[in-house]
Structures are given as C-alpha cells and as structure tokens.
Amino acid sequence: MRDIARHAGVSPMTVSRALRQPSKVSEEMRRKVDAAVREFGYLPNRIAGSLSSSRSNVVGLVVPSIRNSLYASMIQAASDVLRANGLHLMIADSGHRLEDEEALVSAFLAQRVCGLILHNTVHSKRVRKLVEASGVPVIETGNLPDDPLDMAVSYSNFDAARAMTLHLARLGYRRIGFVTLPVRDNDRSEERRRGYFAALAELGRPVDDTLVLEAAGGFSEGADALVRLVNAHPDLDAGFFAGEVLAVGALFECQRRGWAVPGRIAIASFDDVDLLRHAVPSVTTLRIPRPEIGRRSAELLVRRLQGAPAERLKVDLGFEIVQRESS
Amino acid sequence: MRDIARHAGVSPMTVSRALRQPSKVSEEMRRKVDAAVREFGYLPNRIAGSLSSSRSNVVGLVVPSIRNSLYASMIQAASDVLRANGLHLMIADSGHRLEDEEALVSAFLAQRVCGLILHNTVHSKRVRKLVEASGVPVIETGNLPDDPLDMAVSYSNFDAARAMTLHLARLGYRRIGFVTLPVRDNDRSEERRRGYFAALAELGRPVDDTLVLEAAGGFSEGADALVRLVNAHPDLDAGFFAGEVLAVGALFECQRRGWAVPGRIAIASFDDVDLLRHAVPSVTTLRIPRPEIGRRSAELLVRRLQGAPAERLKVDLGFEIVQRESS
DNA sequence: CGTTTTTCTGGTATCGCTACCAGCATATGA
DNA sequence: TCATATGCTGGTAGCGATACCAGAAAAACG
Incomplete structure (x- = not known):
C-alpha cells in the first residue's frame, strides 16, 4: 500500500x-x-485490515457433515447472502461430535470470525462460555432450542414429525412404523422421535417401542429397517423415515420385493429433496425450508454486523407436508 | 497476550x-x-499471528457448486486432511462462472490464504496472473489440464467417457446415446463429450450429432433427454449420462413408461454415488475417486507448506468402470 | 577453572492496515 | 467582512502477535 x-x-x-x-x-x-x-x-491485505480495525469479514459455519446434501442447500443460500455482503464462509464439520464442535468453535474464534452459524443446538459447556465471552453473534439452527445462545433459525423437528404421523393416520394408515436416525448427542433426531410418539398418543394408539427402529443414514439401512419392521409387524401399513436416504432405500427394497407402494405399505420421509419428487412412486415428505434457513441466518448475522442491537430470538420457519404418491 | x-x-x-x-x-x-x-x-489472535508471521492457516476452495454432492465428498476428504494439519477451509462456489471464480480467487488471496484448491482447470487470464504473482500453492482438480497452474490432481474426463462408451459397445449395445451436461465454460463436460465421440470413432461407428443431447443437471432433464433421444432414434439401446442425477432421472422415466432396463434400454452414468448402487436396477457407472482427489490435493498442499519444493505436477488418480444391472 | 557452547528469556522492531486527530482549504452563514 | 462549518488530506499511534537479535544462565568442554 x-x-x-x-x-x-x-x-x-x-x-x-x-x-x-x-x-x-x-x-x-x-x-x-x-x-x-x-x-x-x-x-x-485483509489480514492487516482486520487486525487494525478488529473487524473481520469471515463467518464460521459448523455442520454435522459436509457430505449431507441437506446442509448443502442451506450452506449455499447462506453463502450467497454473505457473499453479497462482502463476507466469506469458513466451513467445517463436527462429525456429530460435541468435542469436535468445541475445537472448531474455538479455532474459529481464534481466527476472529465475525459471526458463527452452528447447525446444532446442543453444545458443550465450554462452547457456551467461549461464545458468550467472544461477543460474536451466533446463529443456531437445525432445531428450535429452549435456551438459545443468541439467535436461532429453524423449524421444529417435534412439530414436523408429529404432523406427518397425524397426516398418515388421517390417510387411514393404522400401523405406522418410524425409523429414526441415531439419537445420541442429536437433539434433532430425538425431537423427531418424540413428535412421532406424541402423535400416536394423541391418536389414542398404544405406544409401541418395537415400531421404532434406529438406523444409520444409508440406503441399505433404510431397506433393512423396513424389512425388519414388516417382519415384526406383518400388519404394518406405513413407514415414516427420519431421513430421505432411509426412505428411498426402503422404497427400492419394496421394488425389489414387489411390495406395492402404497398398496402394501406407504412410505413417508423427512425433507423435500429432488430425489423424492422424482422417484417412482414419488414420495410423501416434509418440506423443510433449508434454503430459507440459510438465507435468514445469514441475513440476521449481516444485520447484526451492521449494528442491529443484540437480542435473543427464535425464528421458526415452519415446514410443510407434501403429499405424494407413496402414501 | x-x-x-x-x-x-x-x-x-x-x-x-x-x-x-x-x-x-x-x-x-x-x-x-x-x-x-x-x-x-x-x-x-490468529489474525495478528498471521500478519506478523506472514503465514496463514486457511486454505481457499472454489467449487462450481456447493450443492452438488460430488464435490461434497471431495471437500470432506480435503477438510479432514487439512484439519489434521491445523489448517482451515474457506469454501465458496463460482456457480460455473469464470468471472465469479476470478472474484473469489482475488478475495481469497486478499485474505492471504496459504493455499488454493480450484475445482476447475479453465481460468481467466487475471486468475492466472494473480495466482502466479501471489506465489501461493494451488491445486487444480476436476480435469487434467494441459498446462497446469501449479499442481493438478484429477482423473481424465476424456478417458473415462471414452472407456464407458467402449464398455457399452463391448456389451453389445449398437446405438448409444450420450447426454452431456452444459459445456459452456466447462472443460470437464467438453472432455466427456470428446471421449464419447472418440470411442465411437474408434469403433468405426458414424459420428451422429443427434445422438448427443445437452441437459442441465436434474432428474427431469435426464428423463426428458432420454425420451427425446428414443423418439429420435427408436433403435437406441443404451443411454450414457454425464451425471448421476440425469441417469437416475432417466431410469425413473423408464419405470414410469414400463421400459425394461436394460431390456429395452441400458443406462450408464458418471460417478459412483450410493444412489446408483442401490437403485433398482442398480446402475452401471464410472467410479471417480472423489475422496482420494480431495485427500491427495490436501496432502500435496500440506507437503508444500511444510517446505517441499515447488514443482508443477499432474496426478492422475484414474477411474474405474462399475458394471451393474442397468447394462 | 576459564572458555565455549547450549538453552532459555526478554527487548525491540516490524507485519500492513485503520482509527483518530490535526490541519488546511473552500464553502456557508450572519 | 469575519466566524463557523464542511470536506479532504496527511501524520501518528496502535491492532496483537512473531522474527530476530542480544544477553544471562546453565551446561559442556579441554
């Protein structure tokens, strides 16, 4: 210069x-x-600029897994908004491990990011302390926490799972199985399971633990879970899957076995990805507004960086049931 | 401190x-x-540290699209290696636009990244100049460039498309259509198309432009392309798709129309994603070593940052034909 | 035992930029 | 007309670390 x-x-x-x-x-x-x-x-040299002005233009983002395309659509939307405002995105994945999230958050704060987006609402104590001490604006997403760190932008996993279960019941399905993703350290999975049970309770149906299976996210895990459920409950007429890969895996299994969908068994999923819309039959699912979540999160961060007053808030962007051929 | x-x-x-x-x-x-x-x-404060030591611990990564899951597996692998070496990843997407890549590269360099990974091998003049002037180690990937900026880690799109076309011919398919992704500013798509034509030429078959369609990547685009190809060429017995979403879209369309795969028409794809392995029928495809590409790229960067001498190199990680039920 | 080497610690000068204040010109008002 | 406001420009002093060099202390050597 x-x-x-x-x-x-x-x-x-x-x-x-x-x-x-x-x-x-x-x-x-x-x-x-x-x-x-x-x-x-x-x-x-922005490094020098940042040091001098003690203001950086990098936002840190932690997702459970970079590979998961659900996060991708949220990341994309956030990235677009941030870029339009001269900000950059530093991305890392925690692999669903709280201790990794902690390491990442502290690395990001050491990097003096000007904002954080955490796709997770369960944090270690140190994370809460670090974030609080830093004074950096934070967005939590993926679930609606009871006690947000700062700002939260999400939908309710509980409400969504509950709504879909009720929807399936309303369609006339009498015995609905639920396949959950791993719930350890994952409040999102846990909430979905709770929502399913809550719906059954509302319907006055017996709460039967054997109607719920936990499966890692993968096509074969979905297929496998469905088969096990049907074997255990020959009268099962609907399967609700907490992840779209599980659901499609199950659908493929039905095709292999010649089980009519929804004639023999109905299938419902979480998240509206293209695959579900184009599958044969197309799959009933919950539309979670992933891009909106990313966009809104970024917008809130930007506004805060532009001087908006810090106030804790929870934004519920809702969800939508998408009824298709599979149910 | x-x-x-x-x-x-x-x-x-x-x-x-x-x-x-x-x-x-x-x-x-x-x-x-x-x-x-x-x-x-x-x-x-790493900002201060970086300024003072004129050494940063951030690597910049530009992919054409964050949403695309193919890049995700490469990003994940790269991220893992980098993190293990104390480096962070700054990710942005160029939307396949050269001018956006330029803006991103210069923003990254202004941010004083210690390395760059570009999933693209066609660059604007200014990008080449900036990168050269900065002296920052760069990895290009996604294709094997004739004239690498610095280091290149990839597979050959030409070889892969050629090999698959020959493979289909060897299986006995006589009329093979090809559905390409948009080729504008995209050497990867262009190379794939060239590979397809080269194979046909080797086989002594007439090069027929009407056997090739360009389609944006999406399930319905794939379905649509297949239908148009079959209408134009009733004797078409195999479709080779340059992207896995296109291929699966076509497969679904076959299911809807009751066309037996591979009885009526065979389907082959690019890239080995889980979906293709689990689809019914499972889909013949090319396994591109995406994670290896990410890992290797990161390793080369790390080695360079640890003082390895700068030398231009091209690493070809190859590919593999995965023969499945669809052909 | 003196001398050289090694190990450790502290001071000083940046790194490249921006915040903040001072100064000068020109415009605005009474 | 002078006084005050306004617009631009430049100087100086950091931002929070590290590089580099210089001592002091401890260890190793002949």
Missing part, C-alpha cells in the same frame, strides 16, 4: 480511504489511486 | 513460545503460562 501511495503521489491514508469509502475522497485522488492499483495489481 | 504474560509473570515472547513451540520453553514457564491461559480462557 505504501508503494501504491508513493506511485499515486498521495498518502497511504488516502489510498485506504479511496478503496474502502470512495465517497470520502475527491474524484481526482480516486482516479490516481485506481490507476496505481491497477498498474501494480495491488491486493489489499 | 500481554495480560497473560503479566499474570504468569513472564514476557509476552515466552507466552508466544510456550503456546507454539512448547519444547523451546522450560517446564516451569510452560506450567505458569498454561495456568494463566486456562484461568483467563485466552484464545490467541
């Missing part, structure tokens, strides 16, 4: 201003600076 | 050393520093 200033015949301060707040600088200076910048291909 | 030093009764320098190279500091000092650090919950 020193060089640019010398070659433009102005002071370094003027260069800095010309680049960041062109309006504060006269037309002539701006021209001279721009010319010098172009001539030397100067790239301002 | 000043505070920590005061409270530990040592100089700031000693604190810095105790944290970064504990071996260079006496047992006693280390204990005092650690105690103070824990007491105050001190997090070193």
